[in-house]
Amino acid sequence: MQLTRRDLLAMASAGMAATAFGALPALASMTDDEIAKITGGAELGEGALTVTAPEIAENGNTVPIEVSAPGAVMVAVFADGNPTPAVVSFKFGPLNPSHAAATRVRLAKTQNVVAIAQMEDGSFQKAQANVKVTIGGCGG
Amino acid sequence: MISRRDFLQVGMAASALVGASGFGNWARLAAQQRLTQDQLLQFDTFGNVSLIHITDIHAQLKPIYFREPSVNIGVGGNKGAVPHITGADFRKAYGIEDGSPSHYALSSGDFSALAQGYGRVGGLDRVATVINAIRADRPDAILLDGGDTWHGSYSCYHTQGQDMVNVMNALKPDAMTFHWEFTLGSDRVNEIVENLPFAALGQNIFDAEWDEPSELFPPYKMFERGGTKIAVIGQAFPYMPIANPGWMFPEYAFGIRDENMQMMVDEVRAKGAECVVVLSHNGFDVDKKMATVVNGIDVILSGHTHDALPEPVVAGSTIVLPSGSNGKFVSRVDLDIRDGKMMGYRTKLIPIFSDVITPDAEVSALIDAQRAPFETDMAEVIGKTDSTLYRRGNFNGTWDDLICDALLSERDAEIAMSPGVRWGPSLIPGQEITREDIWNVTSMTYPEAYRTEMTGEFIKVILEDVADNIFNPDPYYQQGGDMVRTGGLGYRIDVSKPQGSRISDMTLLSTGETIDPARAYVVAGWASVNEGTEGPPIWDVVESHIRKQGTVTVQENNSVDVVGV
Numbered sequence: 070m071q072l073t074r075r076d077l078l079a080m081a082s083a084g085m086a087a088t089a090f091g092a093l094p095a096l097a098s099m100t101d102d103e104i105a106k107i108t109g110g111a112e113l114g115e116g117a118l119t120v121t122a123p124e125i126a127e128n129g130n131t132v133p134i135e136v137s138a139p140g141a142v143m144v145a146v147f148a149d150g151n152p153t154p155a156v157v158s159f160k161f162g163p164l165n166p167s168h169a170a171a172t173r174v175r176l177a178k179t180q181n182v183v184a185i186a187q188m189e190d191g192s193f194q195k196a197q198a199n200v201k202v203t204i205g206g207c208g209g
Numbered sequence: 210m211i212s213r214r215d216f217l218q219v220g221m222a223a224s225a226l227v228g229a230s231g232f233g234n235w236a237r238l239a240a241q242q243r244l245t246q247d248q249l250l251q252f253d254t255f256g257n258v259s260l261i262h263i264t265d266i267h268a269q270l271k272p273i274y275f276r277e278p279s280v281n282i283g284v285g286g287n288k289g290a291v292p293h294i295t296g297a298d299f300r301k302a303y304g305i306e307d308g309s310p311s312h313y314a315l316s317s318g319d320f321s322a323l324a325q326g327y328g329r330v331g332g333l334d335r336v337a338t339v340i341n342a343i344r345a346d347r348p349d350a351i352l353l354d355g356g357d358t359w360h361g362s363y364s365c366y367h368t369q370g371q372d373m374v375n376v377m378n379a380l381k382p383d384a385m386t387f388h389w390e391f392t393l394g395s396d397r398v399n400e401i402v403e404n405l406p407f408a409a410l411g412q413n414i415f416d417a418e419w420d421e422p423s424e425l426f427p428p429y430k431m432f433e434r435g436g437t438k439i440a441v442i443g444q445a446f447p448y449m450p451i452a453n454p455g456w457m458f459p460e461y462a463f464g465i466r467d468e469n470m471q472m473m474v475d476e477v478r479a480k481g482a483e484c485v486v487v488l489s490h491n492g493f494d495v496d497k498k499m500a501t502v503v504n505g506i507d508v509i510l511s512g513h514t515h516d517a518l519p520e521p522v523v524a525g526s527t528i529v530l531p532s533g534s535n536g537k538f539v540s541r542v543d544l545d546i547r548d549g550k551m552m553g554y555r556t557k558l559i560p561i562f563s564d565v566i567t568p569d570a571e572v573s574a575l576i577d578a579q580r581a582p583f584e585t586d587m588a589e590v591i592g593k594t595d596s597t598l599y600r601r602g603n604f605n606g607t608w609d610d611l612i613c614d615a616l617l618s619e620r621d622a623e624i625a626m627s628p629g630v631r632w633g634p635s636l637i638p639g640q641e642i643t644r645e646d647i648w649n650v651t652s653m654t655y656p657e658a659y660r661t662e663m664t665g666e667f668i669k670v671i672l673e674d675v676a677d678n679i680f681n682p683d684p685y686y687q688q689g690g691d692m693v694r695t696g697g698l699g700y701r702i703d704v705s706k707p708q709g710s711r712i713s714d715m716t717l718l719s720t721g722e723t724i725d726p727a728r729a730y731v732v733a734g735w736a737s738v739n740e741g742t743e744g745p746p747i748w749d750v751v752e753s754h755i756r757k758q759g760t761v762t763v764q765e766n767n768s769v770d771v772v773g774v
Contacts, residue, residue, distance in 0.1 A: 127450040
């Protein structure tokens with residue numbers, strides 16, 4: 070099956086929950102703190118979860134990203150260089166045909182887009198992609 | 210799947226054969242003054258499929274001079290690897306004799322002297338002769354254009370690419386991919402592509418709004434040739450809206466998209482392709498990395514970084530061939546495709562020595578017809594040069610030094626910036642500089658020569674940003690091209706450092722003072738990617754400067770101190 074972007078967006082909005090975040094500590098490790106709140110400090114594995122993002126953003130104000138995590142019940146996305154790192158969390162149920170979602174993120178500067186997935190067995194996975202935000206220049 | 214070892218053995222044997230019969234012989238032939246068209250075209254037809262690759266023509270219809278770089282630094286895993294060796298080191302690596310035709314065609318050193326002897330290179334009427342000769346051997350050879358075709362000359366600018374479209378159509382390509390074409394603006398690109406008599410490919414050309422594959426640019430085309438099925442997948446330049454003005458083609462998004470490339474490779478394999486060819490405008494190092502990330506690509510025909518190598522580089526189980534620029538080379542790639550896989554290959558990078566290869570009369574006439582309306586304007590002599598004027602090199606070229614001087618004096622600036630593009634032919638000492646020559650190194654659809662104030666701090670940010678586009682150790686973060694050229698400004702660069710700490714010792718050359726991060730400097734430049742940039746077109750600025758000089762002499766430029774190599 071080939072999912073189109075429109076399908077994904079429609080699916081994502083169905084499963085999307087506005088993430089409520091309280092006051093954030095002004096620390097460089099804000100993303101780590103947020104992750105710890107979700108996982109309760111549990112170990113972060115890897116495997117099923119992937120983050121797809123451009124290596125260099127064409128426009129830092131609207132960077133298309135995609136997360137895919139077969140077997141996940143929830144995926145939370147963070148932009149670790151933004152003043153407010155929390156971006157979105159997606160919840161997936163057994164009726165979702167595909168545990169993947171896509172959205173766009175505003176990135177203040179070059180940074181990592183970090184995703185945390187909570188799997189059906191309660192374990193957590195982490196994946197990230199580095200996205201460069203550049204002022205542009207000259208090609209060959 | 211063919212194992213890597215089998216593959217290497219087959220490949221080495223095949224390429225060694227050509228090494229003996231092809232490029233290795235030119236030196237001797239030249240020594241005997243016997244360089245002939247037959248020798249340049251000599252090729253023992255191999256296997257059952259032939260590909261012909263030409264790329265990065267930059268609208269050079271006529272023969273030109275083109276000096277290869279002296280400085281082309283490789284970083285990370287590509288340190289010291291081809292094409293990041295130049296001059297005598299390059300010749301040593303390939304066993305090329307000094308003073309030979311291969312020396313002149315492929316490497317820097319003694320350029321102006323050799324140019325006198327060997328003459329101009331390129332010319333699409335000569336290219337036509339070579340293509341016809343290959344088609345005589347193999348009538349169903351697949352001709353592939355790697356892009357940067359509809360950009361780079363006076364007549365191309367004034368016809369919005371139509372001169373190139375008309376001449377290329379006469380060569381009958383089978384497919385093409387893209388980069389500078391998009392700077393014609395999306396309306397014009399769409400108009401041309403809708404009427405192209407061949408495939409316009411780009412698996413990474415997406416609709417910007419929905420981030421879905423663009424309908425106008427299919428990802429691949431299947432060819433049935435020589436009793437087998439070959440898939441050609443297009444890969445456009447990934448960083449167009451960053452390296453070029455994205456506002457000129459806002460409907461399109463690009464990127465490397467290697468996960469989509471993998472999907473396309475799997476899809477064409479499932480449809481029965483026994484050989485997968487990628488027609489790429491990634492740039493050489495990006496192609497080498499992509500060959501190891503994506504499984505199942507047999508051949509990458511590589512463009513964008515204007516490198517020319519006499520033999521393919523093997524990356525994973527993929528051969529990567531870069532075929533130069535400006536019409537200087539045509540690659541012939543013969544493949545043996547059997548039992549669902551590529552069993553071997555034989556390649557030859559054919560240099561287009563314009564005095565040796567007979568022009569195709571029909572294409573010659575067609576080229577002249579495209580140029581006729583502009584011939585008087587293009588031929589006007591503006592000045593003369595005492596120095597070799599060239600562009601290729603990581604940090605500066607004499608053409609760029611001249612352009613920066615023009616910006617400093619004509620725009621009354623303290624600092625000049627000129628983009629590190631790799632296109633633009635060379636001139637040799639004693640040559641007259643015509644208007645066409647100036648346009649060949651400046652022609653573009655965003656030529657405004659701006660004059661503005663920038664703080665020392667911001668100038669450093671620009672230098673750091675551009676440096677990371679070239680010297681980031683991960684090829685996927687490299688955009689191709691070279692360092693922004695500076696006039697009136699000297700600096701030190703440590704290419705081994707990360708972004709933000711490569712540039713130091715910035716100096717205003719007119720006073721010898723260290724650049725003050727807080728002070729505002731008057732900066733003139735051109736080719737800004739920002740919408741609404743104002744100023745006279747750069748070609749007028751350069752023409753006015755050269756007229757005042759009469760005869761141009763460019764001094765050696767030592768303003769950039771490069772360390773960490």
